Amino acid sequence: MLNFTPSLIIPELYMALLLVALFVQTVTDSIKDRTDWLAYAALGGVVVAALSMSQSGMMFYDSYQIDGLSQFFKLVIALGLAICVLNALRNTTLGKTPRADYFFFMFMSAFGLMLLSSTVELFTIYISLELASYSLYILLPLRNENPRAVEGAIKYALFGAVATAIGLFGVSYIIAGQHTTYIHELATMNWSFAEQPMALIGLGLFALAFLYKLALFPFHFWAPDVYQGASNETAAFAATLPKVGAIVVLVRLMGLDPGVEVKIVLAVFATLSMTLGNILALRQTDLKRLLAYSSVAHAGFVVMGLVAGGAYGLAAASYYALVYVVMNLTIFWVITRLADDGRDIQLHDLKGMHHSTPLLAFVLAVAAFGLVGLPPTGGFTGKLFLLNAAWGEGFYLLVIIAAINTAIAIFYYLNMVRHAYTMDQATPSVVPSTVIGASVALALALGVLYLGLMPQGLFDLLLQASGALLL
């Protein structure tokens, strides 16, 4: 049945409304560049998403599920979007592109991700994913006709298209094997390799599309070029929210409890991903490129939670996704503040920050140590949950390698802090400070610390949500 209950999907409706307004703006020449209102609108989206946290129900012929998990991720997406919008409002590298167009696609992508977090039917998932991806393909090259941006975007689009095509191909296997595309029906099916090899392979191929979004090794090669090529503000968006969308789908898929074969393949990918990501990051001097490789490593961590499975593992993965988003938004916020003219920030640009912008230096340090996983930041707590879950399921080697990776990772994150705190620039750069810039930075840093010290409420919520998923 259609079951259309508008009260359940207020966040989505709100977003749709905004999209309509933006569309009107894009086609009206006189107000094309007046986008300041979007800041308030995006914050409104956060409020709406927060208010509808406790909703639950099914819609659209059971292909759209409103539950704890989806509402949580919608809130995360709304929050991330709000910060990205605040960030992008001062984007200086858009050139002739109308601002309304830029934000239209950004909101469209976020809208797609929101749909993604609720969809529970394979084709709906696929369509939501494409909605989010196509908008992103357009968003990425919008940077003063910068050739690298275009190169990155094309790479992303081409490989993305292939990845999603493979995903679609996988769906066909699943249908062939299990005769349904509804996740809650798939959950009751047998997923052992011995009896349903085709379905299991299909599931693997379908997951591949999302692992691509997550930039897990060996599907990570787009990340460095896209991060570096895209403008700082766009990169902040592209680095965070699409991954949240991918994670929510993967969480739902792992809720099917597929056989140990899938888990082992994923565990191997996770191991390689975090190790290679960290090792490659060691040599980077471009900050965004460095963060790209670090995101490859973090993808490995998230997958560790997925591999562990169970209520605890999935909740840990979701929690880590949230932490990861906040930490990355924090560090990108610092980058965009530093890159006044929209240039790519190099490591040596961080020199002397302790003097020119002590607050941003502090925020950078918090974010960097969070990414390493040092207490008392959210990075530590999230990682601790992941390790607990994985060890509990017997993935000892994975846990040990993950821990050792922390030691490798510390070098390049510490290098950032070292540049910021212990080195001075010959000519101290002037970083203009604004109230919003400072307060959002501080709020984000406090958020990272809050997630580290007070994970109780959020984690309980996620535990219930993922527990419900498994029933």
Place this chain on the structure above:
Amino acid sequence: MLQADFPVLSALIFFPLLAAIALVFVRKDETIRMVTLAAGVVECLLLLPLLGFDLSTADFQFVERHVWIAAWNIQYYLGIDGISVLMIVLTVLLLPLCVLCSWSYIGRRVKEFHICLLLMTTACVGVFCALDFVLFYIFWEAMLVPMFLLIAVWGGARRRYASIKFFLYTLAGSTLLLVAIVAFFIAGGTFSIPDLMSQNFGLPFQQLTFLAMALAFAVKVPMFPFHTWLPAAHVEAPTAGSVLLASILLKMGTYGFLRFCIPITPAASEFFAPLMIVLAVISIIYGSFVAIGQQDMKKLIAYSSVAHMGFVTLGIFVFTFQGIEGAIMHMVNHGIITGAMFMLVGLLYERSHSREIEDNLGLSRHLPIYMGFLLLFSLAAFGFPGTNGFFSKLLVLIGVFEASYFLGVLFIIGLLLGLAYLMRLLLAVGWGTPSKGAGWQDINAREWAYLLPLLAFVFYLGLAPGRALNIMGPSIENLLHNFEQHRQVSDNASEDILRTWRQPPPALIDPLAKDSPNAALLPRTATLVVDHAVTPRTN
């Protein structure tokens, strides 16, 4: 008096943090120093409730226990016993002294410096108070960042190299500690340290977790061959940084052995004791020999720390009452003595702008009071009778002799080597020619103010160590008693190894339950109970 439920330990931990936050809003350098000093004094006053420490019990006292993350059974769980209380006192007392000794040494970025000092105090006190493994790890890692900054920002010429090395070594060492913590949680169902102590894990499990923990602690101690970060860090760190590093950070390693390795993995501790002892002896001999050859005074003291911490480790891993008693005493004493030595080098550096021995020759005629201090602290470092160093070394020596005579002889050789490097330092600085000290000012009032308390402790602990030993006595007895009981893993426990390795995440465990359900599953061993009192052996 304070109310009974006043959170003494939380106050001790978080007061410096609050002071650090308050410091952000203070502008003038001089005011910052005054405020930090005042905060240090207040922090010392906060120690006063610890006078109510009950000497008759080995239980944890001043316990604060709240659920923190129920889903994972993580608690905010603080408490102290005889092993930790002295370390806390030492940590807190050093704070105002560190402020004083940096008064004129630190000239730039004063605010950040003092914030780092206060954060260090918070983290260090936290480490010694924490009874929840996760909480412990949080404090354990949290202290890296301020220490890194202390070295990297206010350090000497090669500060960047030294600070990164420090950070990488210590962090790399402690990553596996985190894995061990996770493994304990899954196997034991709790992060609570006292609860884990009462469990009996299978031997292979104990061995692996012991190695993971020992690596973290050995890097911190530092034991040979993980010691190479220490001289670099010490040489480059500012005085206060060196003091904190030597007096407190190094102690955390040996504290870790006492708090975690021996009680939680007793069988593995016994299994690996020969390894630890060999490493400790190598640390002693090697550290002393390298110290003899140093030209840089700070490097000399740094290598001597390696040797001293070797004594401590040796005392711990012979598993005798006196050995452990001496080890804890020596942790405190080495903190006092080496802290003072670094302060002395620091104030010499302020005069000569060099830490090389040959730039500071022949001071006894020009700076007699300075030389007096240097001499007294050197004697204490050597373990001259009447100073604090003597009692702790004697106790360790007794413990070591009880365990093995061969080790005892090596220990004595180590002591002699200690004499050699200290004499070399003293002679050159005191009587060397050409004399360099002409025109330098002798100890001023501020310097008196931070050296005298340390000297008072040198003699107080040297002449009347009874009180300190009484404080730790019951806890050590308890530690050894449990060790004797659990040193042999029962057969059941080793069969249980699969179970202890693979427990489902304990979703429904009552976080505040005294005994976790797993404890009931694992049969306790009731092996021989040895009365540890020393009885005269007659023939």
Place this chain on the structure above:
Amino acid sequence: MMPFTLLQTILVPALVALVILLFRYRIGKKAGWVAVSGLIYTTGLLLAALVHIYHGGPVIERYTILSSPEITIHLVADGLSIAVALICNLLCLALCTYSIKYIDHRIEILYPDLDEKGQINYFTSFFYLLLPFPVGFMGVSFSADLVMMYFFLEVLTLFLFFLMAYFGYQDRVKVAVMCFIWGVFSALFFLGGVVIIYSQVGSFQMDQIHLLSGHPLAFWVILLVLIGFFAKLAIVPLHVWMPWVHAEHPTCIAGLLAVYANIAAYIIVRMLVLPLWDDFQVFGPPIMIFAVITMVYGSLLTLAQTDMKRIPACSTISQSAYSMLGIGALTAASIEGGLFFFLSHIMGKTVFFSACGLVVYTTHIRDINRLGGLATKMPITALLFLSGGMMLAGIPPFSSFAAEVVMFAGIFERGDNLGLIIGIIGLVAILLTISYAVHFTRVIFFGPLPEHLAQDDHVRDPSWIMVAPLVVIVLTSVALGLYPSLIMNLFEPVISGYLANM
């Protein structure tokens, strides 16, 4: 008897030293007399204790400072320790008095460019550095607790280092370090032995050591402690430090140095020989052999010296070995004689060295080849030098003669060939001692008076402050020589009594 008598004998000198240190500018040149008066007081206390011991039993005082491991200040004065303590204290008193004049002269030579304040600084520092010596000697004599004994041994080592480093001769600092390291080396071996005892017996008390008797570890305890103390006693081959030290130290503490080295003999008897009698038997012959070698070697070495200051140095090597010879023979009489000789010899050494010091003090010449015929200008000094030499050589009526008689009687009492041979060689060594004592007396005080000395008006007997203390010691020695039972009655109950009870 006063309460805390023994504790006072230890604490009073320490307190006096502290007072001198704190009020050095106020006290100034009077520091020497302050120190002397402190020592007179403690000598009085010791005499009182002596009287008490003659009439009653031993004096025992006990103060607890630490319960586990049990460390108490446990002081015991019996016949043996009171005799050692009293003689040591007397020597300290004498040398302290003697130094009042002497040290002025040293400071003038060493630190000529000082202003008055600086001079007072050095002058007072000598006395507050000297006073720890009586503290250490009393402590070692009375401690019934091994840790305390170790403590006092280290105190002695430390302050000897300072005195040498501040008031010695050319290479003073280097030699002071050498001396310190040897001292600590020996003390650490001692400590090793102590700790083994503790590990087996569970106590640091001297009266518990006998529990170790018969235990295989007793051998190692004895070996460790003996190696340590051989280094302190400068027994060949651990003697190398002694000539150096004697060449560099200020003469006024030469007597102290002799006590510092030889008090080890007392400790050996107290700690090893008596409680571990059976285990010690093995060590008797080697000790005797080493002792005899040292005696002969030391005497020959002495004969070859021409430096005024190296004479006593080398002679000390040979003399210290006498006591060890007596102890090594392991009969009641030989041990008593050995200890008696130790006391006699430190008195003789003090007189002999100080007389050398007097010569150097007045003539400023160290090379004996440039001296001669001084007896006419310095009769009292000559007399003191001669009596010092006779005290060392063991010629009646001095106490060392009585001591040697008892000791050799004890050695021959062994009745075996080894005892016989070693005893005879020992007697030959004594002849060597006599020969060098006479030799130097002749060279320095008789014969022609060199021109430069004859014309020097300063060359005459020094003031009574320097002479009187030496005279007192000579008289003491004579008294003990004439009435050896004064000492032997004290030793008898402790040593013979103990051995009889075995």
